[in-house]
Amino acid sequence: xxxxxxxxxxxxxxxxxxxxxxxxxxxxxxxxxxxxxxxxxxxxxxxxxxxxxxxxxxxxxxxxxxxxxxxxxxxxxxxxxxxxxxxxxxxxxxxxxxxxxxxxxxxxxxxxxxxxxxxxxxxxxxxxxxxxxxxxxxxxxxxxxxxxxxxxxxxxxxxxxxxxxxxxxx
Numbered sequence: 001x002x003x004x005x006x007x008x009x010x011x012x013x014x015x016x017x018x019x020x021x022x023x024x025x026x027x028x029x030x031x032x033x034x035x036x037x038x039x040x041x042x043x044x045x046x047x048x049x050x051x052x053x054x055x056x057x058x059x060x061x062x063x064x065x066x067x068x069x070x071x072x073x074x075x076x077x078x079x080x081x082x083x084x085x086x087x088x089x090x091x092x093x094x095x096x097x098x099x100x101x102x103x104x105x106x107x108x109x110x111x112x113x114x115x116x117x118x119x120x121x122x123x124x125x126x127x128x129x130x131x132x133x134x135x136x137x138x139x140x141x142x143x144x145x146x147x148x149x150x151x152x153x154x155x156x157x158x159x160x161x162x163x164x165x166x167x168x169x170x
Contacts, residue, residue: 058094058102062111065089066160069118073156076149080137085126091115110163114156121152 001009065088072088075081092099092111099108125145128134137145 055102058098059107062092062094062103063160063163065092066111066114066156066163070153070157070160073121073149073153076146080142080145080149082126082133085122086133090119090122107163110159114159114163117152117156117159121148124148 069088072084075084092115094102099111103111123131125137125141125148126134
């Protein structure tokens, strides 16, 4: 065997070694890429779960606030109590960003309608023309205010149930 044949054999062996090393590196890269993909899927799943948990918290807060209003209105059936009405939140207290991120369009529309009806009621029965709370209610207004409170409680309860049921089936 001559020098040129030995060099050719050495070239073949070196090429084989490098080919093997490239093949192993490619296989390792594919394994790493697959691992990265799996990790990315887990991270995305965790983010999605966190977002759903936050959405649930926002919805629970919204429901609690709405049912507090409904209860305050229902409590007016027997005895008018301005303190209960004043303690109930008169708006959802979520920013536009939070509303867009954590509630779907239909929920946002229903919540705006809910609080709009409630504020119309407050302005008609519990506030004066300047927006200050009335100090007292007199005469036949007492009975009309009670009836209006009960009617609105039923209407808002129907609206709140639609929001809750809508979420349950999505």
